[in-house]
Amino acid sequence: MNKSSDKEKWVNEVLSSTEGMKKAEANPFLYEKIIYKLQHRETVQDIPAKVLLPKWILAGVVILLLNSLVLVKEMNRGKNIRNTDTQGMGMLSELGNQTTYNY
Amino acid sequence: MFNTAISFVQQQEWAEDIAQEVFIEIYQSIEKFNELSSLGTWIYRVTVNKCLDQIRAQKRQKRFAFITSLFHKDNGELIHDTSNFEHPGILAERKEQAKALFQAIQGLPEAQKTAFLLSQIEEMSQKEIAEIMNVSVKAVESLIQRAKASLRKKLENIYDGRRK
Structure with missing residues (x-):
């Protein structure tokens, strides 16, 4: 009986422990931190499109140039391989002929 | 804003982060x-939502910490432990009781926690809470009643646990 009334008393005390409480105050530098964050975000986000557009165009041109360069190189390599293949075949047939003559 | 945040997340740094985010979002x-x-x-609505997001993230982190603790005992510890939270606005003579209260509040479901904290800590009317939570006044009344009943049970368990 005594135990349960003690428990109830304690629970009631706990539930009313927020009475008379004051508002928690933030770090005095919080306002400065917010202002800094806002300014920092603005500088990152507010880059005008006029400034960004030429950069995007330049990046696009560079990518296109690199792609075409690789394509041209690949095409040239293909041609060279075909040339060396046919040359090789010719030499082989000549070699073949020579061996026939030797026998 | 900061007072609400610290009551929800029970951690000074997180509450400051939330206050900053809320201010920036509003701006x-x-x-x-x-x-x-x-x-x-x-x-208040933005603040409460940010706090609930933070609590959800905290819970995910706890779950992850539990999983990692199964493999690495040293790495499984949480950086911020909120079980010993002391609200800076609580009167000195009530700090011990308030600590138990905030510990019990942590276990409440989101809606009950929101209604209870806004009513007890921010001392808002049920009408104001209803507007913030976007529910009816009756729903707020019911949430607060259920929160108090649930807290009573949790506190009784804490009391019994301390006596053992």
Whole structure:
């Protein structure tokens, strides 16, 4: 009986422990931190499109140039391989002929 | 704003982060503000949502910490432990009791926690809470009653645990 009334008393005390409480105050530098964050975000986000557009165009041109360069190189390599293949075949047939003559 | 945040997340640094985020969000989306509700209600709504997001993230982190603790005992510890939280606004003679209260509050479901904290810590009327939570006044009344009943049970368990 005594135990349960003690428990109830304690629970009631706990539930009313927020009475008379004051508002928690933030770090005095919080306002400065917010202002800094806002300014920092603005500088990152507010880059005008006029400034960004030429950069995007330049990046696009560079990518296109690199792609075409690789394509041209690949095409040239293909041609060279075909040339060396046919040359090789010719030499082989000549070699073949020579061996026939030797026998 | 900070007072609400610290009551929800029970951690000074997180509460400051939330206050910063809320301020920035309000500053950036002030044009989207719907004038049907008051500015204060809107600020509180944003704050509560940010706090609940933080608590969810905290829970995910706890779950992850539990999983990692199964493999690495040393790495499984949480950086911030909120079980010993002391609200800075609580009167000195009630700090011990308030600590138990905040410990019990942590275990409440989101809606009950929101209604209870706004009513007890922010001393808001049920009508104001209803506007912030976007529910009816009756629903708020019921949430607060259920929160108190649930807290009573949790506190009784804490009391029994301490006596053992």
